[in-house]
Amino acid sequence: MEYDVIIIGGGLLGCFAARELSRYRLRTAVLEAREDVCTGISRANSAIIYAGQDTRPGTLKSRYCVHANKNFDRLCAELGVRFARPGGLMACFGEEGYGRLLRKQKKGGQMGIEGLRMLSREEALEMEPLLNPEVYRALWIPSTGTVMPWELGIAAAENGAANGAEYHFCQEVLAISRDGRDFVLQCEKETFRCHALLNCAGLYADAVNRMAGADRYVIRPAAGDYLVLDKGIRTKVNHILFWEKEGKEKSKGMEAVPTVEGNLLLGPTERQDEVCDYRTDGRDLEQLTGDAKQLLPQLDLAVIRSFSAVRPRAFETGEEGEERADCFRVWAPEEILGFFSMTGIVTPGLTCARELGRDAAGQIAAYLGAEETKTFSGSRRAPFRFRRLSPEERAQLPPSDKTDLICRCEQVTREEILQAIHANPGAVTLDGIKRRTCAGMGRCQGQRCMTEILKILAEERGVPAERVMKDGPGSWILSGAVKKGV
Template identity: 35%
Template sequence: MYDICIIGAGVVGANIARELAKYKVKVCLIEKDEDVSCGASKANSGIVHGGYSDKPGSLKAKLCVQGNRMYEQLNQELNFGYRETGSLVLAFRDEDMITLQKLYQYGIENGVGGLKIIDGDEARKMEPYLSKEVKSALYCANAGVTSPYEFVIALTENAITNGVELKLNTTVTGIEKIDDYFKLTTNKEEIQGRCVINAAGIYSDKVASMVGIDDFHITPRRGQYILLDKEENYLANTVIFQVPTELGKGILVTTTYHGNLMIGPNAEDIGDKEDVGTTAEALEQIVNAARKSVPDFNMKKAITSFSGNRPFANQKDWLIEESRVPGFINLVGIDSPGLTSSPAIALKVVEILKETGITFIANPDFESYRHPIIKPKDENFKGDINGTTPEEKMICRCEQVTEAEIIDALHRGIHVQSIDGIKRRTRAGMGRCQGGFCRRRVQDVIARELNIPIKEVTLRGKDSLGLPQRTERKEYIKL
């Protein structure tokens, strides 16, 4: 019997698990996929928002500002990758100025620091490659970028170190309240817990319906992105937004934490929660919209595209509360700025749980530090594909990933045996050739270290048996 069962190992569920590990409570984290961070937490902008976009007094606004200020300390403890860059929201027309003033006022009321409205010339001093059409901009010093999937991995590893149990490839198919506990039926086993936290993202409505709650509906809102080579990262120093629309924060241009230029996302409501494909039409629209902000990026340097589905709920603000079923905690519609807010969401959920009757005693043995997987490389790095030691043997040339880093990633608390799982932890395969050189080498290391047949090393889990051949560059490269 667990004290708390968390459904969903995305950034929200992982933050909650790690926060609960600070107490003497028995916790399990349940995830339907083969790894953590396989949903919206993997495929998003990686932006740590300042907190000026949401209406003062809303849960989104409060938790965004609170979460933003927690990232620096979390990164010092967990080494997942975070950098404060600042952000700009661009105005191109006189009517855009009204929006900028509104966002500025929101930010002041929300307690956001480092805000100011600047003219186009000052914006171009910060960002020399901005369009000459930019008339003014809202600057926020507090915004930044992070590696979202590495954040989730780091949180989960640290939670496991401190006693949380992770159950991967485990799909919850039914939930029954029995007296003072819940019985969770899964595709693998029956799990019992005194409290259940529904952090299932786009599936949160489905999970809630298992206990008879049908008060809300989640629509997947797909956002598509294009990632360009690191050679293009000189084009953006900050996170560059356009004025937001009713569909979201709009098309951005940013440098990712690891130094690629990224543009996107669009926003399209779709019916299929599993549809994370990209389309040539949408990608062309993204390119054209991004050129409005930064005209001169080179699409011949595009290396991949991807998309993710955000959980858009039929309500204006997030829902974070104990439901009418005692002990069942709902987290509904956690879309942007959910990544930014997730550490603060975890604190709020713990406070809710303290009202359920579970005894919370501080864990005196809690270990807050998690060693990084990726080791910084400098001019003295002697890596080579024919290196004689794991520390010197380079498996991925584009990202300079060593065999030692891959071995380290394989022997931590999260069992992973897919090539994509190693890619998210080490960046092997994320470079210019997109795994063309290293994919088979990664596969060999996984098979050897886990002592499994090479055919059991999949690309991305049980639905991708075998290793596909290298694919041709995608259609959007022609744009």
């Protein structure tokens, strides 16, 4: 199959790049190794839309972050995605931390972050009564927001697809060669060709770079764990909390994020695993629980889930050996014409996904001499969500798929599951449905609704139930019938 542009990787960055490329008269495709979009870094992160206080003034990262934050309400409204701006409180417990906060406040002001204010202990406790009363000061960052990362990525993918971008799943790129100026991409069963190639392979971006002939960076993964608390807890956290530990304490500190769905997310820890391993670590979770008790002593720690995330840290060889690379940009190595790469994009990659996608699309369109189309529409209608209806609105609905509750914890109906399956790109696994609808994300973690969803998925996809997977390859739920005909 032949395209003008191929993007390798359907995470947030790949999906936004595809959406931005669909503004141009270009045939664009995304090749994704897995069965769905947003199954990698994009599904496991802190979900924060940063104001930019942790970036270095004058850098591209800082400009993109401040700009993206200011425009996030508009982006989410366009894509039909929920976004909240509870604001952020960066807490400290002593003089050293206070000094750090003062520097961030000054830097943030220079970068154009609005509304930054240093709070006294009393003010901080008034805003966030659950904070440890020993809090010394807190920096108020009102523009800090939160979004469901995969919801945003899926919305970008759907919008890109509606504008002509094509998605090919279960297509891991194994080798790249050149035929004149074209790239030839070898997957297990199919071959693809394109005039320009964009690498958005996340944790594997260094391997894809090497296939294309660019070996500047190496990625050393670093994992970290999170805890998710139940929605129903008595003790509510009102704002996004940041806490960087002071002195020689071992842990790096933590973030507490009240998500748009009403859960509280705590984490991440940090360990240098050097393998892309999504298993959580008992010691890390213990450390995280201890930190949470220190920061929020009165918090009801009703954990419903833990999960792990992996950071794609990039390194390059400098004068003094291997050093951390600052590569938050769209890299176009001069020696490989037509090749563009987003390598080692860490935080705030979620915040800046649209900006990076737009940057990549602009560079690629200029390289190919492509013009903008007149037909692009950036709007996507938000899917039907029963749980967001008022009791009066619910009462008015006649009995139908729209009222047939499948996941009771999260109030997800059959209609929402059908929509998730028949979207483009649509869900093919239980986790694909979970990411699109929240079914199975609640207190019982899918114990009650999983069988019914599995049945719907098998029927709608026309496959035997034994072939339905929970998540990635090999994660079958059923191994076969116990009794014939049952």
